[in-house]
Amino acid sequence: MKKVVKFGGSSLASADQFKKVGQIIRADESRRYVVPSAPGKRFSNDTKVTDLLYACYRAAKEEEGKFQEILTEIKNRYQEIIDGLGIELSLAEDFKVVEENFRSQVGQEYAASRGEYLNGKIMAAYLGFTFVDPAEIIRFDGNGKFDGEITEALVVKKLKDLDAAVIPGFYGAKEDGTIKTFSRGGSDITGSIIAGAMDVDLYENWTDVSGFMVTDPRIVKNPQAIDTITYRELRELSYMGATVLHEDAIFPVRKAGIPINIRNTNAPEDPGTMIVEDTCKKPKYTITGIAGKKEFCSLFIEKSMMNSEIGFGRKVLQVLEEQGISFEHVPSGIDTMTLFIHQEEFAEKEQQVISGIHRAVNPDYMELESDLALIAVVGRGMRSTRGTAARIFAALAHANINVKMIDQGSSELNVIVGVRNEDFEPAIKAIYDIFVETQI
Numbered sequence: 387m388k389k390v391v392k393f394g395g396s397s398l399a400s401a402d403q404f405k406k407v408g409q410i411i412r413a414d415e416s417r418r419y420v421v422p423s424a425p426g427k428r429f430s431n432d433t434k435v436t437d438l439l440y441a442c443y444r445a446a447k448e449e450e451g452k453f454q455e456i457l458t459e460i461k462n463r464y465q466e467i468i469d470g471l472g473i474e475l476s477l478a479e480d481f482k483v484v485e486e487n488f489r490s491q492v493g494q495e496y497a498a499s500r501g502e503y504l505n506g507k508i509m510a511a512y513l514g515f516t517f518v519d520p521a522e523i524i525r526f527d528g529n530g531k532f533d534g535e536i537t538e539a540l541v542v543k544k545l546k547d548l549d550a551a552v553i554p555g556f557y558g559a560k561e562d563g564t565i566k567t568f569s570r571g572g573s574d575i576t577g578s579i580i581a582g583a584m585d586v587d588l589y590e591n592w593t594d595v596s597g598f599m600v601t602d603p604r605i606v607k608n609p610q611a612i613d614t615i616t617y618r619e620l621r622e623l624s625y626m627g628a629t630v631l632h633e634d635a636i637f638p639v640r641k642a643g644i645p646i647n648i649r650n651t652n653a654p655e656d657p658g659t660m661i662v663e664d665t666c667k668k669p670k671y672t673i674t675g676i677a678g679k680k681e682f683c684s685l686f687i688e689k690s691m692m693n694s695e696i697g698f699g700r701k702v703l704q705v706l707e708e709q710g711i712s713f714e715h716v717p718s719g720i721d722t723m724t725l726f727i728h729q730e731e732f733a734e735k736e737q738q739v740i741s742g743i744h745r746a747v748n749p750d751y752m753e754l755e756s757d758l759a760l761i762a763v764v765g766r767g768m769r770s771t772r773g774t775a776a777r778i779f780a781a782l783a784h785a786n787i788n789v790k791m792i793d794q795g796s797s798e799l800n801v802i803v804g805v806r807n808e809d810f811e812p813a814i815k816a817i818y819d820i821f822v823e824t825q826i
């Protein structure tokens with residue numbers, strides 16, 4: 387059994403957190419490939435080392451005093467961890483190179499990557515594992531695009547004979563050695579790439595929450611954690627704004643059929659959430675999760691005999707395409723069609739869209755409504771359970787919430803409801819209550 391274990395920034399923000407991580411890794415010898423992030427926040431208004439590095443790099447250009455100040459702060463953050471762990475390690479040589487490269491402005495992505503690089507050095511020394519610089523094995527092409535094929539070959543070649551290794555997250559390099567990073571939160575992607583390439587049994591992603599929650603804890607206090615979720619369900623919920631994992635971290639493990647286990651460094655006894663391709667396990671509450679987003683608008687279009695006008699829908703959607711606007715949902719009636727669009731995206735082009743639709747299909751009537759929210763109730767369990775929709779709408783009716791739109795995907799994996807922005811939080815609470823609190 388082999389596992390990749392990735393630890394997020396808050397799991398590695400201090401020596402105490404490192405010690406918890408050390409215990410977790412030592413408790414299971416299959417935890418062989420360790421992917422660390424840079425030190426994150428130690429307390430709520432602390433600054434992540436990655437952000438300090440960006441700021442330091444900017445200051446290196448023209449603000450010597452500020453540059454020195456931030457660099458010292460970064461050095462102190464690492465030194466505090468080294469001292470707290472009581473290990474023999476000096477990063478002085480590494481910091482010398484960092485300082486030179488910052489002064490010669492080798493690149494912002496190089497700068498950001500040093501957070502993971504230096505943390506990886508500490509982690510490798512602390513665990514007694516081999517340090518592997520991802521610049522050697524995570525490859526980006528000449529245009530800066532991640533190259534999965536070459537990477538896989540390089541990863542396998544490098545790691546196959548190593549018993550245990552620390553591979554810092556978030557970055558790699560082009561063939562010429564130029565350092566490239568993934569987008570923010572990208573250490574998740576590195577973990578997934580290593581897991582996929584080494585064909586491990588499990589990718590454990592350790593963070594500061596006990597898994598993926600049924601809904602947003604800012605809306606429902608202490609929501610339940612989801613024990614098992616499929617990749618498709620996760621995609622639906624993430625699209626609607628729920629986040630635990632970087633979106634691009636799914637593909638490499640999904641392709642290899644490897645499950646992801648989201649775990650909590652601060653509560654390692656919690657089983658966390660398993661993210662899997664498919665499962666026979668019934669979700670605990672019929673629904674798997676609830677997520678949503680505010681700030682949508684709807685454009686209602688009416689034209690008599692619309693139903694028999696061939697090409698009507700295409701012409702309308704083409705207007706959006708020409709304006710570079712994507713749509714979220716298009717519920718329709720016999721002579722009506724409504725477009726749900728992100729308000730911000732629409733606001734800039736609204737008049738062009740309206741006149742474009744007039745020209746394209748000559749409707750009888752159009753109406754715009756703004757400040758709408760969409761809520762997705764997602765769950766593989768809905769397919770085999772009667773009355774799920776009835777319960778959702780009963781809960782909303784009890785909470786006095788008017789439903790503006792309903793859309794059930796034909797996969798029966800989700801029901802999406804549109805409500806007014808101000809009803810967003812109460813609607814989520816009501817749906818959570820009926821499925822989870824009362825556990826019908």
Ligand code: ASP
Nearest residue numbers: 423436556570571572573
């Ligand atoms: N340290 C990087 C960030 O703050 C990457 C990561 O933590 O995954 O975005």
